[in-house]
Amino acid sequence: MSEQPVRAIAEMLQELDISRQILRIIFDNIKSAMLLCAPDTRIIFVNKHARLGSMTTHGRAMQVGESIMSYRVEGDEEIHQQFRANFERALQTKTPIVDEREMHFAPVTFWIRTEYTPIFDGDKIVGVLLHFHNITDRKKMETWTEYQANILNHIAWSQSHETRQPLATLLGLINILDKTSLTDENKEIIALVEKSACKLETVISQNVIRANMGSTNEDRSRK
Secondary structure (H helix, E strand, O other): HHHHHHHHHHHHHHHHHHHHHHHHHHHHHHOOOOEEOOOOEOOOOOHHHHHHHHHHHHHHOEEEEEEEOOOOOOOOOHHHHHOOOOOOHHHHHHHOEEEEEEEEOOOOEEEEEEEEEEEOOEEEEEEEEEEEEHHHHHHHHHHHHHHHHHHHHHHHHHHHHHHHHHHHHHHHHHHHHHHHHHHHHHHHHHHHHHHHHHHHHHHHHHHHHHHHHHOOOOOHOOO
């Protein structure tokens, strides 16, 4: 082989090595775990955050060439089966699959969003890109938002039923009261009671409206 083709091959290999290094730097600086698996589940590529995450959850770093299915802990059979099902579904449908679930790895518990994205070379699927996002903070916020919405709903219900009902009874009794037999002083007292009751009913109605509006806004923020 002449010197020119050998030099060309060496330059191509050097460019390929540089491209691999650039890709590794890029993927290692992504602040979430990513790995690429072949259709038979063998790991082709794994970034730094995936290796670190594997050390935390499995006690060992993920290695290229091993099956992703070999990384599991005792008692996680349901998660293991769902992961395999999602992986196969991404391959069969050739479309991205997204799954969110709570993970329990003693002593920690957290929420993970997993994206299964088929990777193509032309028309051929060469693997599935797995992208793991820690969404624990988002789930905590959703739980807190739901808690607040439940409180607002309870306030609206309580104001509408537990408070307004006896107030309505009081106003009804005032209306049917025979005021002709009352002294002028008692009539004045009854008038003040009725006026105060009406003001209180207005306040209750406003509180119910505010609570319902707040609950509606909480629902919209979750969508």
